[in-house]
Amino acid sequence: MKKSIMFVLLCCFTFGLTTAAMSQLYFEDNFDNPSKSEDKWVPLWGTWEFKDKEYHQLKNDSNCMSIVADDYWDEEWNDYTYEVRGNKISGAEGFLIMFRLQGLMNPRGKVLEDHPPRMQKQAQLEYWWNLGGWGNSRSQIETWGVSKAGANSTHTIDTGDWYDIKIINTPTGYTLIINDEELPKINDNSRDGVGRIGLGTWSTLAKYEDVLVYGPDGPLPVNPKGKVATAWGFLKAGR
Numbered sequence: 001m002k003k004s005i006m007f008v009l010l011c012c013f014t015f016g017l018t019t020a021a022m023s024q025l026y027f028e029d030n031f032d033n034p035s036k037s038e039d040k041w042v043p044l045w046g047t048w049e050f051k052d053k054e055y056h057q058l059k060n061d062s063n064c065m066s067i068v069a070d071d072y073w074d075e076e077w078n079d080y081t082y083e084v085r086g087n088k089i090s091g092a093e094g095f096l097i098m099f100r101l102q103g104l105m106n107p108r109g110k111v112l113e114d115h116p117p118r119m120q121k122q123a124q125l126e127y128w129w130n131l132g133g134w135g136n137s138r139s140q141i142e143t144w145g146v147s148k149a150g151a152n153s154t155h156t157i158d159t160g161d162w163y164d165i166k167i168i169n170t171p172t173g174y175t176l177i178i179n180d181e182e183l184p185k186i187n188d189n190s191r192d193g194v195g196r197i198g199l200g201t202w203s204t205l206a207k208y209e210d211v212l213v214y215g216p217d218g219p220l221p222v223n224p225k226g227k228v229a230t231a232w233g234f235l236k237a238g239r
Helices: 002-020 034-040 231-237
Strands: 025-029 041-045 048-051 054-057 064-068 080-091 095-102 125-132 138-144 150-153 162-170 173-178 196-201 204-214
Touching: 025 034, 034 041, 034 048, 054 064, 054 196, 064 095, 080 095, 080 196, 095 162, 095 204, 125 162, 196 204
Parallel strands: none
Antiparallel strands: 025 204, 041 064, 048 054, 054 204, 064 196, 080 162, 080 204, 095 125, 095 196, 125 138, 138 150, 162 173
8 A cells, every 4th residue: 555655656746847847849840751841831932842851942032931830830939949050052142040920921022822821810020030141241130010120240151051040039039149159139029029930041042950949948858957858969960
């Protein structure tokens, strides 16, 4: 009888620890399985292909965009870290890393594909980190739906190199990080930071891998000693 009680107590204690240390992995795609990835993304313009465990955009045109589908995004998420790796294949510029997306994206002269249903009912809000824009001369956040552009820097994008890109988005602002270099935080409480993520290019062919979005408590549980689970390394590598 005592052993049974001890077993129940141990199970409850373990469950409590596990629950307290739940991960906040909101979205991930390492593109290992193209059929699953197809369900997660909605291309709006460009030639988007899943190949070599990566997401390729292969149209040398402006305003090429692909955004996360409704079934993989919660409209209440406004405190998240967005990570992705990008590699420029060829072209004039670099990457468009999209976040805080609501409503219909700016077409800029293109006939965009249908947006996810929920977005079609929202007022427009569009942010992207234009890395290597303006002929690969500089980088900056651009916005539509609000007048809050900024975060100017001199970052350019070299063809064939992989870049680790991170955006820490909160209800009151966001922080940009490229290859572990952190830019000053931008204060911006527009619509409390709500909005989904996406990928894009402008007059550039590029490929992306290891997309990860997680909440402020991190993508994986933390063990009782405060160390992140070792599985994180495997998840990030996506291999």
